[in-house]
Structure formats: structure tokens, C-alpha cells
Amino acid sequence: MTPPTSSTDRYHHGDLPNALREAAVDVISENGLGHFSLREVARRAGVSHTAPAHHFGDVRGLLTSLATEGFDTLYSVTNTAVAAETEPAERLSAMGEAYVSLATEYPAHCQVMFRPDVIDNDDECLAESGMRAYGLLHDVVRDLVEAEGLDADVDAAAELCWATMQGLVVLEPKLALIDAREGRPSLTTRDRVRRLTTLMLDGIRHSAP
Amino acid sequence: MTPPTSSTDRYHHGDLPNALREAAVDVISENGLGHFSLREVARRAGVSHTAPAHHFGDVRGLLTSLATEGFDTLYSVTNTAVAAETEPAERLSAMGEAYVSLATEYPAHCQVMFRPDVIDNDDECLAESGMRAYGLLHDVVRDLVEAEGLDADVDAAAELCWATMQGLVVLEPKLALIDAREGRPSLTTRDRVRRLTTLMLDGIRHSAP
DNA sequence: GATCTAACTAGTCAGTGTCAACATGTGGGT
């Protein structure tokens, strides 16, 4: 049994994998993925520097687990965003906003999800979580195309949505910097998402087959 | 004077900064940015492990220099791509293809360019090179909007182009993996670029003000 | 030709990831 003691002063932690993931998120958020340290993670979780190995193998295993968690929450937030709307186009817009919100709320996860050099791309759990998240996007785009009787290629349209939002996430700092250098007030991320979503939708709606 | 001796066995290298950048590119290409090592770079350039510091300060300085070089070549390749076309829409398409080609030909540079955690974002040279590259895109989009008498917002349209192509670059490995898992043959990167460019152009052309 | 300085080296330090060897409890079978 695990009594409600603080679970940090015990020899067996109780839920070390989660504690390590949380600590890893903190480290990445503070130092950036470029200055990630497994020992620092262990330190913050209050365990020895080799404890993580028993759960994740090596640092790549821990980051892969983080990436999987990222795709899972991506599926989760986009799914609830989609459920809140009925109109297909509105669903797609809501999905885009949810995607970008995720990137600002969980930056550490999102830094890891698309970094094939630091995660295990052959990991089965990772692939499944990723596929499920993408599958949802694909479904929503398909619904839109069918509902409005469009000629757009569903695969291409889904790719466009994903690529654009992902690009926005990566480029956001640079775009803000450009606005600053050109002397104009910087748009909020939300406004950028809306602008791009509108343009994207126009493209999908008017695409020839 | 620097006679045509092999310049590697001399005490003074001759052009160490460039040699270090090239070695850094090799290391990143082979190991990924996540397993970058300044000492390894110095080793490949045939100098001691502290030599890079005299030219770049620290590892961040070297990577910042690499990012700047990346934006410079981005400007260069997009500029020649644009010059080869006359039609504004064709220019924009050519630019997109050049952008993605750059990412496949110079992956190391492109990995660094949008990683604010490992470069010095306040570096003036970096900012200037980035602005010049973006300025070219902005000009091409403006020409398109003016030439075709469109209502599209130039800033938004340029952002869409950049974000989509950048997203495609980042997502490419995942997209190929998805195709593989769904059993269909994977598209070439070039084909993906064409598909997305077509969709984007449709969006820009049919956008309301 | 003396000297000044940029370019480079050598040695050191704390910190890192991973491995091997050892310690600790938890749970299952008898």
C-alpha cells in the first residue's frame, strides 16, 4: 500500500517515471533542450543520477516518453476543441488554435516531438500516439471537404493545416522579432493563427482537383 | 602571404573560422544537433580544443555564426530562384522549392536557424541576415498581390508561405513515416512542396480583405 | 630587427551520460 506520506523521502518513490517527466519538462522549459541534463532531472526528482535508467534506459528513452506524452495531450486537447464545435470549418479552426495553444502551454513537449535526433523514432508507442493525433486532423479535414462538397485533396489539405500551424509555432519568435525591427506592434499568437487559418481555408475551399 | 601549402600542418591555420564552421556542419549532420560537441569540431579541424574560443567565444557563438550563414545562403538561393522566373506566382513557387531544397542540402544550418535556445538571438549580424531573407519573400508576395490585384494582406500571405514551408521541413520525417504506416508510397519532398504551394496560392488569391 | 598582438596550445575544473557493482524493499509462491 501507499499511504498518503509525502512519498519523496521513501526509498521507493512510488511514481518516479512521472516525477522524472515533470522534472524534465521543467529543465527544458528553463534551459532549453540544448542544455538538457539527465542528472539535473534526477536531482530535481530527488533521486540518484542513475535512477532514471531503470525506467527509461537512457536520456533518449526519457525524451521519447516525453514526446509520446506530447502527442497524447495533443490528441486530447484537439479532440475536446473539435467536440466543442459543430460546423466542420469551425472545427478545423478550433483545432488550429488548440494546436498552437498546446505549443505555448507545453513548450517542452513540443520541442521534443519533432526532434528525431534526440528521440527514438522506431518507438512503437510514439508512432501510435502520433498517428492517432494525425488521424483526428485527417478526419476533420475529410468532414470539411465532404460537408462543403469541395474538390480538395484531403491528404494535401491536412498536410497544409499541420505544416502551417507547426511552422507558425517554430517561427513565432522570429516573426515577433521582425515586427519589432520594423517598428510595428507585434500581433498576438492568437491573431496570427486566425489570419493563417482564414487563408488556409480559402485555399482548401478554392482548390482545383 | 599564404602560399598554397596544405594549410593544415601550420601553426596558424589561415582560415580557421570557416574550417570550424565546416567541421561543425559535418558533426551536426552526422550526430544531430542534440549530440553536438565543440571539442569534436576542433578535432576535425585539426586544432586544439580551445582554438574555437578565439574566434567564436563559446559554442553558442559558433552556432550563431552558422545560423547567420544559413540565412545568408537562404537569401542567396531564393534570390537566384526568383531571378529565374518572371511571373509573380511562379516566382513564389520557385522560392518555396528553393527553401525546402536548402533544408535538405544544408540540414545542419537549418537545424540551428530556428533554435533560439542554442544561438544568440541578440546578435546583430544574425538579425540582419534574417531580415534580408524575409524581406525578399515579402517583396515577392507584394509583387504577386499587386500584379494580380488581390485583396490579400501581404504580411499574412508572406507569413503563410514561410510557415507552411518551414512546417513542411520540420514535419517531413513524420509525414514519410505516416505514409509508410498507412501502406501508401511516400511522396517526394518536391511533390509535397508543389501540392502545398498550389493550395497556398489558391488561398492567397481568393482571400477576402 | 625589436616589439606588439592575434592566433593557437596545454592544463585544469566542474559537470555530464553511461556502465558495473551493490543495497533495499515489495510481492508472490510455498
Next chain:
DNA sequence: ACCCACATGTTGACACTGACTAGTTAGATC
């Protein structure tokens, strides 16, 4: 109730890393 296998943790060691200080070399300037 006991015992033991094994998951979970620890300590120590190793080669490696980035950065610092101090010293060396050679090209440029006067």
C-alpha cells in the same frame, strides 16, 4: 509466516564535455 526473485534505488568509476587560466608561437607594425 517465511523466503527469495526481482524491480527499484544507490554509490563509484570512466571517458567525455565546455569553459577558464596561463603560457607559446608567429605574423604584422613600427
